[in-house]
Amino acid sequence: MSTPTMESPAPGLPEEPVAPQQRTAAKQARFADSGRVLNVFSHGFLILWAIMIVLPLAWIVISSFKTDGQIGGSAWTWPHHWSFDVFQRAWNKGIGGFLLHTVVVMVFSVTLTMLFGAMAAYVLSRYEFPGNRFLYYLFVAGAMFPVYLALVPLFFMVKNLGMLNTYQGLILVYIAYSLPFTVFFLHSFFRTLPTAIHEAAMIDGCSHSRAFFQVMLPMAKPGLISVGIFNVLGQWNQYILPLTLMQKQTGSDHDRSVLTEGLMNLALQQGYAGDMPALFAGMTIAMIPVLVVYLSFQRQVQAGLTAGTMK
Amino acid sequence: MRRNSKYPFIVGFLIVPVALYAALVLWPYIQTIGYSFTDWSGESQKMNFVGFKNYTTLFSDTVFRQALWHNILLLIFLPVITILLALFFAFLLNVGGRGGTAGIHGVRGSAFYKVVFFFPQVLSVAILVVLFEAVYRSDSGGLLNGILIKLHLENADKPIEWLSDPSLVLWCILAILVWSGVGFYLVLFSAAMQSIPKEIYEAALLDGSGRGQTFFRVTMPLLWDSIQTAWVYLAIAAMDAFALVSALTPGVSYGGGPDHHSEVLSTVLMRNFLYAGKSGYACAMGVIILLLTLILSIVTLRVTRRERIEF
Numbered sequence: 001m002s003t004p005t006m007e008s009p010a011p012g013l014p015e016e017p018v019a020p021q022q023r024t025a026a027k028q029a030r031f032a033d034s035g036r037v038l039n040v041f042s043h044g045f046l047i048l049w050a051i052m053i054v055l056p057l058a059w060i061v062i063s064s065f066k067t068d069g070q071i072g073g074s075a076w077t078w079p080h081h082w083s084f085d086v087f088q089r090a091w092n093k094g095i096g097g098f099l100l101h102t103v104v105v106m107v108f109s110v111t112l113t114m115l116f117g118a119m120a121a122y123v124l125s126r127y128e129f130p131g132n133r134f135l136y137y138l139f140v141a142g143a144m145f146p147v148y149l150a151l152v153p154l155f156f157m158v159k160n161l162g163m164l165n166t167y168q169g170l171i172l173v174y175i176a177y178s179l180p181f182t183v184f185f186l187h188s189f190f191r192t193l194p195t196a197i198h199e200a201a202m203i204d205g206c207s208h209s210r211a212f213f214q215v216m217l218p219m220a221k222p223g224l225i226s227v228g229i230f231n232v233l234g235q236w237n238q239y240i241l242p243l244t245l246m247q248k249q250t251g252s253d254h255d256r257s258v259l260t261e262g263l264m265n266l267a268l269q270q271g272y273a274g275d276m277p278a279l280f281a282g283m284t285i286a287m288i289p290v291l292v293v294y295l296s297f298q299r300q301v302q303a304g305l306t307a308g309t310m311k
Numbered sequence: 312m313r314r315n316s317k318y319p320f321i322v323g324f325l326i327v328p329v330a331l332y333a334a335l336v337l338w339p340y341i342q343t344i345g346y347s348f349t350d351w352s353g354e355s356q357k358m359n360f361v362g363f364k365n366y367t368t369l370f371s372d373t374v375f376r377q378a379l380w381h382n383i384l385l386l387i388f389l390p391v392i393t394i395l396l397a398l399f400f401a402f403l404l405n406v407g408g409r410g411g412t413a414g415i416h417g418v419r420g421s422a423f424y425k426v427v428f429f430f431p432q433v434l435s436v437a438i439l440v441v442l443f444e445a446v447y448r449s450d451s452g453g454l455l456n457g458i459l460i461k462l463h464l465e466n467a468d469k470p471i472e473w474l475s476d477p478s479l480v481l482w483c484i485l486a487i488l489v490w491s492g493v494g495f496y497l498v499l500f501s502a503a504m505q506s507i508p509k510e511i512y513e514a515a516l517l518d519g520s521g522r523g524q525t526f527f528r529v530t531m532p533l534l535w536d537s538i539q540t541a542w543v544y545l546a547i548a549a550m551d552a553f554a555l556v557s558a559l560t561p562g563v564s565y566g567g568g569p570d571h572h573s574e575v576l577s578t579v580l581m582r583n584f585l586y587a588g589k590s591g592y593a594c595a596m597g598v599i600i601l602l603l604t605l606i607l608s609i610v611t612l613r614v615t616r617r618e619r620i621e622f
Contacts, residue, residue: 042403043419049400050427052490056446059454063445072450075457120328123321135329142336145604146551148577149597150339152346152353152590157339176335179328208320237435239554240577244585263437264558267444276445283441287434294433298426301433305495306502 057287064090064280071276089275090282097255098262099286102236105167105258109174110231114224116175117182122212124183125190126198136187142180148240155244165246165256173241178231185230189223190216226304229297233305236290239264259286343601346594353590365595375596378567378574381481382550385488385575386607390545393489394538397496400428402526404497405504406512425501428494436554443487444559447473474560477572484555484573488548496541503537504530539611546607550600553577576600 063071064086065079124136154173155164163169193216201215202208217224242261248254257265263286267279294301347365351358369375404421431439446454449472456473459465473483507530515529531538552575553565562568564586565578576596584593 153339153342
């Protein structure tokens, strides 16, 4: 308790060695004393909030092992027997399909968002041509408005294209709505890159597009990773677009629900079917990939998201 | 020769992203404005120009006015509560630790807290819905009721019906938004705090300032830029809240109940559009939301404009 040992350097920031100075020591000691009482409080608050985050999630996971009757009874019963049948049951209700649909959509939409976003941002940030500023502001303006503003016409546009409840339709819409932020972010990123290397490549006879793909894009990797994470999270969590655009058009239409939509439908149906454990198990299944990805990349996720908003 | 060859490249790189963006984002926004002056039902292409009739109807529509008021409440409370909590936690985690010879740093285990607090941010909204449906269950099987009964703060025979209680439902939704949002802004503010040079804090210490003073006189002003960013992001989130309200609260289609006590603009819009077939009317709502967002951004930028502090 006497010497604090845990240091947490900022992601990406080098740890600065601070030279201890005799003169400040006394003042710092006083600062420290006032902190002794505060420390109890601050740890209290932090632990309380941590419990508030972890408890509901852990409770849901444990609840998936309970019986339906137990869930309806008291919140504090413990599962009688730990059986994994419930996960099988949840999987059969379509969770696997929802995951697959989401992955199919996102592989294309995130890749193409990054490609088109980087192309547009690159040209807008590094080439002078008439209308450059206008196009840039047109893109930036799109980042400001919530998506359901455009929902009514968008629905009918996708319908007229015959792309309701198709992967292509949703992929195209995801790309379009992810472009404003991607262009905005990468625009400022490409501006910070040195011009010398690019110029050298051009002098060596590199074409414009080759310079982009082989010189600039690799240099922009940190920026691309940040925006990539942003887009993955954003599209993974998208709810209103699939809800509007991916509804079954006819009874025989293939179910292409993505995870958010499918899980939500399941939740609404469950109210009648009364298989709460399966619903909780489904949620646990949906949560595991997020948890794994988050825990393995949490540094990059946090650094990427903050870099995106600080600009 | 080279000067001329850049235009095909520019056009080639811009054509796909701009076309996609214009067709699927900009054009629907513009159409929304156009449709808002018609009595379009959405079913057929038949529509009549009705001038401002939709808008005048809107303001005598009590459900719409209620929804507008709820959005305003969220606009006030969501940013204030989230930012205060996030600032408080960020301060504890970055500067709140006990001083010593090592200088300024966070409390013990701050890296751990950051990881845990941020986690809800990566959970998809469907998971939030399932989770909080269970937390807010109206019988003693709900987590919240379970805790209150355990603490003898509530009668086990008459548990609180969180989401069906007209005076509680909106605050329940607000709590979810705060719960899931604090971690992100904590990390955002942490990044900003860590970019503040330690010498500034040491100088403040030498001048004998305590924790409170350090926070209000040093940290807050230097963080003003990030607070402003956070405010804008939270305001956009407060204007949305669609998924939570539509899936968690009672109501015929897209929630909003009981008796419209949790109605927000987005749910009213969706009900009119997809359920009642009043597309023109829904578009008018979209335009109102657009105007609100615009006003909001301008006000936020004006009110929070301060002299930028360079360090």
